[in-house]
Amino acid sequence: MAGAAAVGGSVRSETYASARNWLLLPSWAVLGIFVLAPVAMMLVYSFLTKEFRGGVIWEFTLAAYDQFFFDRGLFGDEPAKIEWTYILIFWRSIWQAGLATVLALLIGFPTAYFIATRPAHTRTVWVFLITIPYWVNLLIRTVSMKFLLRDQGPLNDFLLWTGLIDDPIRIINTNAAVQIGLFYSYLPFMVLPIYASVERYNFALSEAAADLYADKWTTLRRIVIPSVRPGIVAGCILVFVPSLGAFLAPDLLGGAKNFMIGSLIEEQFKGNAGNWPFGAAASMILLTLVLIILVFLARQQARAEREATP
Amino acid sequence: MPGSRNAIDVCNAVKRYGSFTALQSITLSIRDNEFFTLLGPSGCGKTTLLRMIAGFEEVTEGEIFLFGDEIENLPPHQRPVNTVFQNYALFPHMTIEQNVMFGLEMRGSSKDAARRKAGEMLELVQLAQFSARKPSQLSGGQQQRVALARALAPEPKVLLLDEPLSALDLKLRQAMRSELKSIQRETGITFTFVTHDQEEALTMSDRIAVMSAGRLQQLGEARDIYERPVNRFVADFIGETNLLDARVEAADASVATCRLANGLTLDCDAIGNARPGADVHLSIRPERMTLAAANGDPWQGTVRENIFVGTDVQTVVQLQGGIELTVRTQNSAAGVATIFDPGTDVAVDVEAGAARMLED
Numbered sequence: 001m002a003g004a005a006a007v008g009g010s011v012r013s014e015t016y017a018s019a020r021n022w023l024l025l026p027s028w029a030v031l032g033i034f035v036l037a038p039v040a041m042m043l044v045y046s047f048l049t050k051e052f053r054g055g056v057i058w059e060f061t062l063a064a065y066d067q068f069f070f071d072r073g074l075f076g077d078e079p080a081k082i083e084w085t086y087i088l089i090f091w092r093s094i095w096q097a098g099l100a101t102v103l104a105l106l107i108g109f110p111t112a113y114f115i116a117t118r119p120a121h122t123r124t125v126w127v128f129l130i131t132i133p134y135w136v137n138l139l140i141r142t143v144s145m146k147f148l149l150r151d152q153g154p155l156n157d158f159l160l161w162t163g164l165i166d167d168p169i170r171i172i173n174t175n176a177a178v179q180i181g182l183f184y185s186y187l188p189f190m191v192l193p194i195y196a197s198v199e200r201y202n203f204a205l206s207e208a209a210a211d212l213y214a215d216k217w218t219t220l221r222r223i224v225i226p227s228v229r230p231g232i233v234a235g236c237i238l239v240f241v242p243s244l245g246a247f248l249a250p251d252l253l254g255g256a257k258n259f260m261i262g263s264l265i266e267e268q269f270k271g272n273a274g275n276w277p278f279g280a281a282a283s284m285i286l287l288t289l290v291l292i293i294l295v296f297l298a299r300q301q302a303r304a305e306r307e308a309t310p
Numbered sequence: 311m312p313g314s315r316n317a318i319d320v321c322n323a324v325k326r327y328g329s330f331t332a333l334q335s336i337t338l339s340i341r342d343n344e345f346f347t348l349l350g351p352s353g354c355g356k357t358t359l360l361r362m363i364a365g366f367e368e369v370t371e372g373e374i375f376l377f378g379d380e381i382e383n384l385p386p387h388q389r390p391v392n393t394v395f396q397n398y399a400l401f402p403h404m405t406i407e408q409n410v411m412f413g414l415e416m417r418g419s420s421k422d423a424a425r426r427k428a429g430e431m432l433e434l435v436q437l438a439q440f441s442a443r444k445p446s447q448l449s450g451g452q453q454q455r456v457a458l459a460r461a462l463a464p465e466p467k468v469l470l471l472d473e474p475l476s477a478l479d480l481k482l483r484q485a486m487r488s489e490l491k492s493i494q495r496e497t498g499i500t501f502t503f504v505t506h507d508q509e510e511a512l513t514m515s516d517r518i519a520v521m522s523a524g525r526l527q528q529l530g531e532a533r534d535i536y537e538r539p540v541n542r543f544v545a546d547f548i549g550e551t552n553l554l555d556a557r558v559e560a561a562d563a564s565v566a567t568c569r570l571a572n573g574l575t576l577d578c579d580a581i582g583n584a585r586p587g588a589d590v591h592l593s594i595r596p597e598r599m600t601l602a603a604a605n606g607d608p609w610q611g612t613v614r615e616n617i618f619v620g621t622d623v624q625t626v627v628q629l630q631g632g633i634e635l636t637v638r639t640q641n642s643a644a645g646v647a648t649i650f651d652p653g654t655d656v657a658v659d660v661e662a663g664a665a666r667m668l669e670d
């Protein structure tokens with residue numbers, strides 16, 4: 001009987017296999033042109049020799065990676081030491097992006113929960129309201145944020161007016177400004193996937209938990225959050241990954257000391273000071289890092305599922 | 311109602327949704343240790359009443375007491391009652407055992423104690439071997455029993471069950487009926503059971519509250535409600551019946567003689583509003599009449615059709631004046647002898663005391 005079922009299965013899958021390949025063609029084409037080709041280009045460029053005024057010379061070298069990780073002195077003739085500059089920038093970026101993600105989660109989850117628990121006909125309105133600011137270009141929004149956060153800006157004026165502070169607090173050009181900027185840039189990417197999960201959540205489960213003597217917080221922690229976890233993970237990835245590579249917020253709000261990977265890479269492709277292979281190498285390292293983090297998260301998720309299912 | 315030994319007292323409870331009144335002044339008491347059923351057609355407010363007892367719906371007016379303590383303002387997690395939800399609402403990310411342990415942990419049991427108790431409960435519902443599975447890996451009937459075990463585990467003072475059997479197929483439903491009933495007897499916990507299935511209500515309940523359109527129609531023991539329905543709604547909803555219009559001819563304290571539209575007369579127990587000349591309704595259960603060959607008795611008519619329903623045969627007899635009666639005959643050797651072909655004239659014998667006068 002098992003044999004018959006297997007034969008039936010393979011016949012069916014053969015019938016559909018060729019059709020499926022054809023139907024998948026557009027997806028593969030899009031993926032190829034917009035994802036694989038650029039990444040392949042970056043990979044190739046990262047192994048080329050830099051041209052003095054931007055651009056590349058088609059000669060294979062590991063110089064870009066070497067420059068990233070090792071310090072061989074001004075003339076390249078000293079014994080190699082670890083180059084901390086870029087690693088620190090990477091570390092700072094991960095830290096900043098992580099904090100922005102946590103901030104987005106802390107604000108985004110209650111927001112998403114709030115929207116998902118409104119009556120059905122008003123939910124779309126709330127979602128629309130959330131997305132309105134994002135119809136404006138990111139650059140303009142970031143510049144506006146700079147205006148809001150500066151020493152004589154509306155935020156400080158307001159805090160002074162309330163009497164909470166006596167002197168303007170310095171926000172602009174600090175790490176906090178970068179985190180606020182990143183958080184603001186990517187908040188909807190946190191809200192929307194969580195909203196989608198919470199909307200699908202069966203609220204009878206919350207009633208069942210309350211019926212079994214769980215208070216609101218326990219219900220949230222033990223029932224709601226585990227049920228909407230895929231949305232939370234998706235939201236965190238969608239905020240963390242672009243934050244990691246962001247350059248507008250760090251450039252405009254963080255000032256020169258709060259340089260992040262995105263700015264580092266951007267510099268390499270701008271004007272005459274650029275170093276294309278180095279920029280490409282930094283991009284590849286960033287990409288690898290992101291992939292490692294994603295694989296790690298995916299495996300965590302899978303293990304959690306496995307542990308829960310015998 | 312402090313001091314009362316009823317498990318639950320609902321006093322003049324009203325529920326309004328905006329301008330719509332879902333429950334109109336319900337007053338009823340559920341006794342300790344009994345299997346109590348709320349029975350009524352879809353939309354009559356059974357779930358609403360149950361959810362008010364559990365704490366998921368606010369009470370617009372009135373009070374609810376649990377063993378004498380007023381509870382209608384307590385949040386659900388502070389009420390020592392548990393619910394078996396219609397769609398079970400098992401926690402999908404937890405195993406069966408974790409589901410059953412949840413309420414125990416919330417009440418402060420240690421993990422070990424909770425695990426032990428959960429094991430006992432799963433034993434009780436015969437699912438001990440599935441404790442490590444997820445709810446999605448169980449059949450509907452098994453999920454239903456997990457929901458029951460989960461709700462019973464914290465030993466609630468009252469267990470509320472909202473149509474817990476409605477998603478099961480007929481055979482399983484019948485098996486679960488007796489299982490539920492025996493679990494109720496074993497645990498001694500007061501069960502408040504909601505159903506729209508009158509057969510389910512009759513077979514399981516100690517007492518039944520029949521509801522319709524947000525009102526309590528009648529409350530009593532199953533047999534009482536079946537044999538002495540107070541109004542047309544109850545008579546018609548519980549079991550099958552023949553409803554007849556009649557006028558009271560003569561009445562004393564106990565017996566009233568009623569005349570049907572076609573002139574036939576019938577005696578029945580007198581009830582409060584039976585005064586001579588009053589228009590009333592009578593209910594006669596189909597199994598309380600028998601057929602015989604026509605013999606000149608005025609209670610006679612013509613067989614219109616015979617409907618075979620397995621255990622018995624329903625015969626529609628048309629009396630003079632166009633009144634139709636349904637008569638039920640058991641599908642047994644003795645019964646089959648009194649089944650007549652359509653078109654045959656037959657005498658209808660109404661058992662003494664079979665006719666029941668209704669209040670409205």
Ligand SMILES: Nc1ncnc2c1ncn2[C@@H]1O[C@H](COP(=O)(O)OP(=O)(O)OP(=O)(O)O)[C@@H](O)[C@H]1O
Pocket residue numbers: 327330332350351352353354355356357358359506
């Ligand atoms: N949230 C609500 N808002 C407005 N009306 C409601 C709401 N919930 C229930 N109702 C109405 O209250 C009445 C009683 O509903 P309820 O769910 O108690 O019925 P029920 O007797 O349990 O029916 P069923 O057997 O179909 O489950 C229905 O007419 C229903 O439309």
Ligand SMILES: [Mg+2]
Pocket residue numbers: 356357358
């Ligand atoms: Mg209901």
